Amino acid sequence: MDETGGAGREDRLRAAAVFDALGARYEEAFAGSQEHRAALEWLLERLRPGSRVLDVGSGTGRPTAAVLAAAGHDVLGVDFSPVMVELATRRVPGATFRCADIREVPLEDGSYDAVCVFFSLLQMSRAQQSGLVRRLARALRPGGHLVLATVPVDVEDVEAVFMGQPVRVTSFAAEDVVALVREAGLTVLSRRDVMFTPALPEAAPEPHLFVYCRRSP
Template identity: 30%
Template sequence: MTEQQERTRAGYDGVVELYASLFGARLEGQPFSRGMVSAFAGLVREAGDVRVADVGCGPGHVTGLLGEMGVEAVGFDLSPGMVEYARRAEPGLRFEVGRMEALPVADGAFGGVLAHYSVIHTPPGEVPALLEELVRVLAPGGLVLVSFFAVEGGGEAVPFAHKVAPAYSWPVERFAALMADAGAEPFARLVHDPRSERGFLDAHLMARRN
């Protein structure tokens, strides 16, 4: 585990209850995010392989939402504290401690992968390998939905001061190109106005494994 990953794990272990109280609702009040997750779940069901990995699942609120939307969701998180909370909050679902960069599952294990704002702490130079790992665990034709903070224009990722651990926002086109390079072709995106004081855009990219 890298120093950045250790820092991120320790940071989230220290704010489990607070984080869950702030973000534990099933995306209530976030219609754009909820809409993209719903579209993702619907397309996964339509494709027939309803196994979905929620990577960076935190307290399990979105994993639970996926379950309500008719897919077989499994949550993975770097933080043991978050996984313990998620198991209590969603006792009917499975949660495991695991790094997004090295998921403890076989190739092609899932019909869908969701990364809901969980890639933001990954240093830009490590994102290509992370995306390749998300594609690795997808079955052929499987879907991946990545949500992240975005900035306008081109260029590279922009670091910002996150309250838990260092984080990065991305130009949407640059991130979409990285997804395509990893073997998942983007086919749907939603970018909308910020909801936080940081002033970033919120971006959601959906792609299909080649």
């Protein structure tokens, strides 16, 4: 087994099917996150002109890839949902999108100025999440930044319903997320714990954790 914890084909297909089904509805439900926008502004303040940015789980391309590409950065979005990649390619022509499993995408050490990981780990096992964060940390150039956002709950392979779609979810408690990032060799500069209510009928507030990190120069 490699350090990604093994990415089973059936797991990938199930996860892709969820977001294929959601399509643009996902963006509509989560577009109102002010903390997501704030995280992008934080990143923009630290990027050199024309920086290379990797957007992991890029979805429809908005807001992450759209905001960064509009600022003149070279953005690669990777998502395993063909529907999401098609939407993103149309909506954000200034960025490049690839339909692939990030766990299997070769990542050259020091090749990116920044990496964004917004809520894209939740359908991976804990071993896969840990292994991927280590790979992403190595993909940063020295002094580069990574912003990771997730739902910080202590659950492992539990059945849930997300926007009407059955999913299996794995995550960590907030302090364990921070520890995971540090163990990957990144310095945690700050964190934000917020509650966010998606724009969905009868949606309840859910905890969101944003962790702001840097690879040591």
